[in-house]
Amino acid sequence: MSTAIKNIIFDYGNVIFAIDFKRVQQALKDIGINDVDAFYGHLQQDPIFDLLERGQITAAEFRARIRERAGNPDLTDEQIDKAWNSILIGIAEGNHDLLLRVKEHYRTFLLSNINEIHYNYIMDYLKREFDFEGNDHLFEKVYYSHFTGLRKPEHALFKRVLEENGLEASETLFIDDSPQHIASAQQLGIQTFLMTAPDTLQKYFERNGLLG
Incomplete structure (x- = not known):
């Protein structure tokens, strides 16, 4: 990575929450x-x-x-x-703990293309399985597409996250599983990582030494 990472933007599906x-x-x-x-x-x-x-x-x-x-x-x-x-599978053991650790070292954000039906299901799942009231405590700020009126890979959505939070693109890492979303972020100067199975978020942080 060319510049030291200070901020990390996470996708949700197939990065944190498994989908099929x-x-x-x-x-x-x-x-x-x-x-x-x-x-x-x-x-x-x-x-x-x-x-x-x-x-x-x-x-x-x-x-x-x-x-x-x-x-x-x-x-x-x-x-x-x-x-x-039926696309929604669930959260791998250890992912929430990892996100809390990452939050101690970086400014972290969630950026998810989602919708009303999946959002309601996931909020219920998080409450039922983990007694969480959503994902807010895991990140500095969360962005759900159906509340913003924008969706990845639109540049306007990435720019909104950067500008609202005073983030420098070159100091920001975006992790997503969709090549078209990664390409859009790269065009704005954001550092990226494309998550592809069988890789996992936990393996990625471990091998890159991003938690010290």
Whole structure:
């Protein structure tokens, strides 16, 4: 890394919280969505997902579009939410402890493309499994796309995090699992690391000596 790191921006899905695109693709196929690879995947997705992640459509409007796309007006909210939430796996043991340790050494931020349905599920999961009231205590500040009206890889979202918190791009590390998000951050001079399986956040910090 060319400049000493003072700040770290973390993605959530497949960096902190495990997700499975194949599982959600199968679940969407099971409720009648054809051509799921083009409809929703790691590198591309239908515009309705972008709208949902920016908070530009409601969960009810999203479900209505899923019914239309599936050609099945009888799909229930519960069936749609179950299929959509099937992407969410959970938090690996040790990740929360690691984040608290990292916070002692760096200014840390969460930057997640997320949506109302997944957000509600994850907030319930964190309360149920860890007795956490969200992720706020793990970071200096959290940014969820559906509350900001912006989503990665938009430059405006990265600039907002930098500017609101007085961060120098060259002193900031961004960790994400999506190449297109990494590329966008690099264009702004942010240092980056692309997380790819079977690598993990804990292994990354250990081998790079970022905690001293």
